[in-house]
Amino acid sequence: MEEIFDExxxxxxxxxxxxxxxxxxxxxxxxxxxxxxIDAAMRFKVNHNTIHRAYLELIRQGIAVTRRGEGTFVxxxxxxxxxxxxxMRKTFLExxxxxxxxxxxxxxxxxxxxxxxxxxxxxxxxxxS
Amino acid sequence: MEEIFDExxxxxxxxxxxxxxxxxxxxxxxxxxxxxxIDAAMRFKVNHNTIHRAYLELIRQGIAVTRRGEGTFVxxxxxxxxxxxxxMRKTFLExxxxxxxxxxxxxxxxxxxxxxxxxxxxxxxxxxS
Amino acid sequence: MEEIFDExxxxxxxxxxxxxxxxxxxxxxxxxxxxxxIDAAMRFKVNHNTIHRAYLELIRQGIAVTRRGEGTFVxxxxxxxxxxxxxMRKTFLExxxxxxxxxxxxxxxxxxxxxxxxxxxxxxxxxxS
Amino acid sequence: MEEIFDExxxxxxxxxxxxxxxxxxxxxxxxxxxxxxIDAAMRFKVNHNTIHRAYLELIRQGIAVTRRGEGTFVxxxxxxxxxxxxxMRKTFLExxxxxxxxxxxxxxxxxxxxxxxxxxxxxxxxxxS
DNA sequence: GTGGTCTAGACCACC
DNA sequence: GTGGTCTAGACCACA
Numbered sequence: 268m269e270e271i272f273d274e275x276x277x278x279x280x281x282x283x284x285x286x287x288x289x290x291x292x293x294x295x296x297x298x299x300x301x302x303x304x305i306d307a308a309m310r311f312k313v314n315h316n317t318i319h320r321a322y323l324e325l326i327r328q329g330i331a332v333t334r335r336g337e338g339t340f341v342x343x344x345x346x347x348x349x350x351x352x353x354x355m356r357k358t359f360l361e362x363x364x365x366x367x368x369x370x371x372x373x374x375x376x377x378x379x380x381x382x383x384x385x386x387x388x389x390x391x392x393x394x395x396s
Numbered sequence: 397m398e399e400i401f402d403e404x405x406x407x408x409x410x411x412x413x414x415x416x417x418x419x420x421x422x423x424x425x426x427x428x429x430x431x432x433x434i435d436a437a438m439r440f441k442v443n444h445n446t447i448h449r450a451y452l453e454l455i456r457q458g459i460a461v462t463r464r465g466e467g468t469f470v471x472x473x474x475x476x477x478x479x480x481x482x483x484m485r486k487t488f489l490e491x492x493x494x495x496x497x498x499x500x501x502x503x504x505x506x507x508x509x510x511x512x513x514x515x516x517x518x519x520x521x522x523x524x525s
Numbered sequence: 526m527e528e529i530f531d532e533x534x535x536x537x538x539x540x541x542x543x544x545x546x547x548x549x550x551x552x553x554x555x556x557x558x559x560x561x562x563i564d565a566a567m568r569f570k571v572n573h574n575t576i577h578r579a580y581l582e583l584i585r586q587g588i589a590v591t592r593r594g595e596g597t598f599v600x601x602x603x604x605x606x607x608x609x610x611x612x613m614r615k616t617f618l619e620x621x622x623x624x625x626x627x628x629x630x631x632x633x634x635x636x637x638x639x640x641x642x643x644x645x646x647x648x649x650x651x652x653x654s
Numbered sequence: 655m656e657e658i659f660d661e662x663x664x665x666x667x668x669x670x671x672x673x674x675x676x677x678x679x680x681x682x683x684x685x686x687x688x689x690x691x692i693d694a695a696m697r698f699k700v701n702h703n704t705i706h707r708a709y710l711e712l713i714r715q716g717i718a719v720t721r722r723g724e725g726t727f728v729x730x731x732x733x734x735x736x737x738x739x740x741x742m743r744k745t746f747l748e749x750x751x752x753x754x755x756x757x758x759x760x761x762x763x764x765x766x767x768x769x770x771x772x773x774x775x776x777x778x779x780x781x782x783s
Numbered sequence: 784g785t786g787g788t789c790t791a792g793a794c795c796a797c798c
Numbered sequence: 799g800t801g802g803t804c805t806a807g808a809c810c811a812c813a
Contacts, residue, residue: 304800316789336798337798366488380485385507442813544754579749580682624742625746635772701804702786706786721813722787723786
């Protein structure tokens with residue numbers, strides 16, 4: 268399982284994003300222990316300092332806390348996670364709409380394109396299964 | 397007009413994307429001359445080296461060509477631009493869908509959320525006008 | 526009673542300081558038995574190893590002695606305690622003066638600021654009572 | 655000029671404190687450029703990453719900002735610096751008072767001790783000059 | 784030249 | 799075992 272990172276963005280931020288997504292999908296629940304720095308480093312095939320920096324960013328955002336000598340844990344404060352979910356959803360939507368408008372799409376175009384793309388992707392998946 | 401760039405991604409790539417979008421929206425037509433490096437540097441408020449690098453990337457992708465002593469021009473080959481349009485559209489769609497799925501959204505969720513977001517944005521714009 | 530420690534300094538040294546202060550205030554007299562490691566660990570809400578390390582440091586400095594099978598005791602040698610009192614007082618004074626000078630305070634400023642701060646703190650305490 | 659750091663506190667935090675003090679004493683004025691990371695690393699005889707981390711902390715606190723490819727600068731916002739000055743002054747005062755009370759000093763004792771200490775220090779300096 | 788990121792490897796404090 | 803700090807050295811984006 269080779270981890271692939273975008274060359275043009277800091278690895279530690281991409282790791283932050285992935286862990287956020289895992290938390291929001293419920294793979295890590297509030298209060299859960301995150302993987303040890305050294306384990307995560309092996310899993311992502313990066314240096315432990317890079318994981319440490321990603322965890323620092325999560326802590327800075329209030330998404331995680333560390334307990335001395337025990338590990339790093341997802342915050343138990345659900346409201347922080349709700350806020351995070353809302354913020355990420357908004358960012359993704361706005362970026363997408365902005366990008367599609369840059370290409371000259373109207374609102375109706377955007378929805379239509381998305382629908383047909385999802386349908387064609389669906390049928391591909393059905394074929395594969 | 398302050399230009400805003402994402403701190404965590406190379407500026408020259410962000411400029412490449414914006415120029416591509418301008419071309420695809422028809423603001424620059426096939427064969428048109430792109431702004432001189434020095435002018436674009438002033439417009440984007442960045443160092444001229446950064447613009448130069450962005451133009452190099454456009455040339456590498458076949459989207460622009462330089463004619464010595466005259467400047468940098470959008471390619472006259474419409475097929476390249478069509479290909480570009482298709483590729484960017486695909487990237488934007490795939491990134492968006494991937495991100496929303498990371499948050500736990502199903503295909504139906506994604507379309508619904510997008511629709512309601514566009515509607516609420518619309519009504520806001522109507523109020524403003 | 527939640528014990529609060531400075532995150533950026535070893536806990537065992539902070540505990541050493543607190544125990545020294547207790548001794549110098551007379552809460553533990555020369556020859557008195559210090560709390561058992563396990564009790565102190567509960568009181569400070571830290572791991573017993575941390576207390577053990579703090580006691581080792583006290584012993585190293587000659588402030589405490591262990592009698593095998595009996596426990597750890599404050600030294601009966603008053604001169605050691607006098608020396609300790611003098612040393613801590615000097616350290617606190619010098620650190621404080623150095624810090625205030627770093628902020629640009631003159632000697633007169635320091636005394637004046639301290640006086641007014643103590644007065645305002647006093648009046649607050651009176652109000653509360 | 656050998657730089658000396660307290661073994662028991664992270665070097666990067668001690669550097670943060672020193673730079674803060676320099677700013678508050680007016681050695682760096684609002685908007686001034688701080689030394690380049692590499693220069694500061696040589697001056698403090700530490701690794702450049704350590705300086706980088708110290709600067710990150712200054713940035714996090716709003717005391718400094720960095721301009722891409724140009725350097726790191728003291729914030730031009732005087733109010734942030736005023737707030738910083740007030741906060742450091744309060745911390746130093748409270749720590750000192752708390753420590754002296756731990757040794758059994760009353761408010762009057764503290765002031766008296768400080769005054770006599772400053773006087774004796776003064777006369778020493780006079781002798782030296 | 785200036786800051787930002789990453790790796791490899793070491794040592795320490797705490798549980 | 800867990801996180802925190804530090805060094806040495808490398809490469810990159812930007813001005």
